[in-house]
Amino acid sequence: MRACYQFGSLVIKKRAKGANAWEFRYYEDTSTGERRRKSCIIGSVDKYRTEALARKAVEALLLKLNSETPLQRMAVVTFGGVCDRYVQEELPERYSTRKSYLSNIELHLKPRWGDYLLDKIRPMAVEDWLKNLEMAPKSKTHIRSLMHLMFQCAARWELFTEQRNPIGLVRVKNGTRRRVRPTILTEDSFHAILSTLREPYKTMVVIAQCLGLRVSEIAALKWEDFDFDKRQLLVQRSIVNGRVDDVKTEYSHDYVPLHDSLVEVLLDWSSQAYPTEEGWVFANPMTNRPYYPTEIRKRHLKPLGLKLGLGAIGWHTFRHTYRSWLDETGAPMKVQQELMRHASIQTTMNVYGQAMPASKREANSKVVQMVLTPTRMSA
Numbered sequence: 001m002r003a004c005y006q007f008g009s010l011v012i013k014k015r016a017k018g019a020n021a022w023e024f025r026y027y028e029d030t031s032t033g034e035r036r037r038k039s040c041i042i043g044s045v046d047k048y049r050t051e052a053l054a055r056k057a058v059e060a061l062l063l064k065l066n067s068e069t070p071l072q073r074m075a076v077v078t079f080g081g082v083c084d085r086y087v088q089e090e091l092p093e094r095y096s097t098r099k100s101y102l103s104n105i106e107l108h109l110k111p112r113w114g115d116y117l118l119d120k121i122r123p124m125a126v127e128d129w130l131k132n133l134e135m136a137p138k139s140k141t142h143i144r145s146l147m148h149l150m151f152q153c154a155a156r157w158e159l160f161t162e163q164r165n166p167i168g169l170v171r172v173k174n175g176t177r178r179r180v181r182p183t184i185l186t187e188d189s190f191h192a193i194l195s196t197l198r199e200p201y202k203t204m205v206v207i208a209q210c211l212g213l214r215v216s217e218i219a220a221l222k223w224e225d226f227d228f229d230k231r232q233l234l235v236q237r238s239i240v241n242g243r244v245d246d247v248k249t250e251y252s253h254d255y256v257p258l259h260d261s262l263v264e265v266l267l268d269w270s271s272q273a274y275p276t277e278e279g280w281v282f283a284n285p286m287t288n289r290p291y292y293p294t295e296i297r298k299r300h301l302k303p304l305g306l307k308l309g310l311g312a313i314g315w316h317t318f319r320h321t322y323r324s325w326l327d328e329t330g331a332p333m334k335v336q337q338e339l340m341r342h343a344s345i346q347t348t349m350n351v352y353g354q355a356m357p358a359s360k361r362e363a364n365s366k367v368v369q370m371v372l373t374p375t376r377m378s379a
Contacts, residue, residue: 019044022054060084080114123169212322215315221281
């Protein structure tokens with residue numbers, strides 16, 4: 001028998017205590033092929049004041065119940081329903097990524113496109129919408145990428161019949177361009193910063209500049225991560241807003257070399273560091289937990305950068321500077337990629353690529369000398 005799309009039914013269930021609630025009733029297929037009647041509480045009538053609002057809340061469940069329904073029956077699927085199912089089944093586990101995705105879904109995607117049927121969303125409408133959003137091009141690109149991912153999931157769930165993802169046609173002008181070029185420190189400016197900082201911020205900055213680690217990785221360091229005999233560090237976790245998590249990508253989980261001079265700095269810090277049972281390298285004595293890097297940036301790095309005339313520097317300033325200083329040493333691009341622990345060499349080249357002013361001047365001067373050498377001109 002051909003399967004039909006199941007809509008289920010909603011009824012108001014009276015409660016002895018508290019507000020009445022919406023109860024959703026549906027059928028579920030058993031392993032023996034029988035259909036069993038089931039129900040679940042969706043929420044109170046105070047939360048969902050109309051049946052239409054309550055039905056929106058069960059869209060993700062309906063998509064799952066109707067996963068075996070023929071494609072032509074899926075014209076009732078809305079983009080909001082796909083978003084809800086994605087949140088329930090596909091949302092990344094990493095805290096910072098989950099937080100970013102949820103924010104974009106709830107603040108931007110669902111309010112604008114949640115009520116649209118999938119086949120009614122057109123590329124130019126999405127492009128015009130993104131164009132008028134008051135945010136940086138890079139942020140718009142993140143929203144576009146997430147919307148593209150929603151359609152990919154819809155296609156995998158067989159909810160979308162088009163051969164091409166419509167969001168693939170959507171362009172974001174200057175989507176890869178930064179509003180402000182990142183600050184690259186000279187040796188003198190870096191040491192000016194270092195001479196002003198107190199511990200533990202000073203050692204954190206030394207690690208940031210010597211190894212190019214992300215600040216979420218620096219804050220999450222434990223003494224067990226260091227192998228001083230082999231002169232190496234295993235980067236294997238991060239911490240964001242006090243939550244310990246995996247590193248950003250699988251390529252970020254890697255060993256980085258430790259120079260003898262940096263080992264001396266670390267061993268000196270180990271004699272001063274506040275000891276904790278977990279072995280945190282940079283633990284706040286007030287909480288026994290790692291420091292919050294955002295507070296350090298706000299209270300120390302940013303004001304210091306402005307005072308020194310360097311602009312509003314932050315933790316990522318040191319990672320950008322690390323990449324530029326690697327360039328100064330003449331390190332091969334593949335080596336730079338692996339030291340930065342980037343999945344793609346394009347990220348190393350394009351996102352973090354910026355030559356030092358002195359190097360640019362020197363390179364330019366050599367070309368000018370080739371062009372304007374008197375012997376060449378007279379010849």
